Amino acid sequence: MSEFINAETAHISVVKLQDNGFPISSADNPEYLDEKFVFHMQILMDNRLISDRNLHLSGLDSIGITMDISGPPLIFDKDIRLTQAGHDFANALDKQEVFEKLKTEFKDAPFKVVFDGSQKLLHHYFKKKLNDILDE
Numbered sequence: 001m002s003e004f005i006n007a008e009t010a011h012i013s014v015v016k017l018q019d020n021g022f023p024i025s026s027a028d029n030p031e032y033l034d035e036k037f038v039f040h041m042q043i044l045m046d047n048r049l050i051s052d053r054n055l056h057l058s059g060l061d062s063i064g065i066t067m068d069i070s071g072p073p074l075i076f077d078k079d080i081r082l083t084q085a086g087h088d089f090a091n092a093l094d095k096q097e098v099f100e101k102l103k104t105e106f107k108d109a110p111f112k113v114v115f116d117g118s119q120k121l122l123h124h125y126f127k128k129k130l131n132d133i134l135d136e
Helices: 014-019 035-046 084-094 096-105 111-135
Strands: 050-052 080-082
Touching: 035 050, 080 084, 084 096, 084 111, 096 111
Parallel strands: none
Antiparallel strands: 050 080
């Protein structure tokens, strides 16, 4: 998700991810999308962490990927964005303390538990920071 956060624009596309060196193609066959990449994009979509520019999601087409049964998938320049939930999750993962707890304590938890846990841990992290500021 850092590619979205670090982008200089509000939207990014699969084409821009590829242009910026993000590994979206299969190492074995560069004409095909990497299955892990597609899988992770689908998980982002399942959990409503990304959407198109109009706040819609209706399959891979809505993020610029068309799967064609007769050949390699087609990638087209379609703007996508992190949703508010996507930003919230990215912000939680950006805090090393939160990330480490999620990685060790919530490793096998369902995504909803991981997401909710990340937000509670992030809230706790900032509450501690606020208390430190108030104690000065």
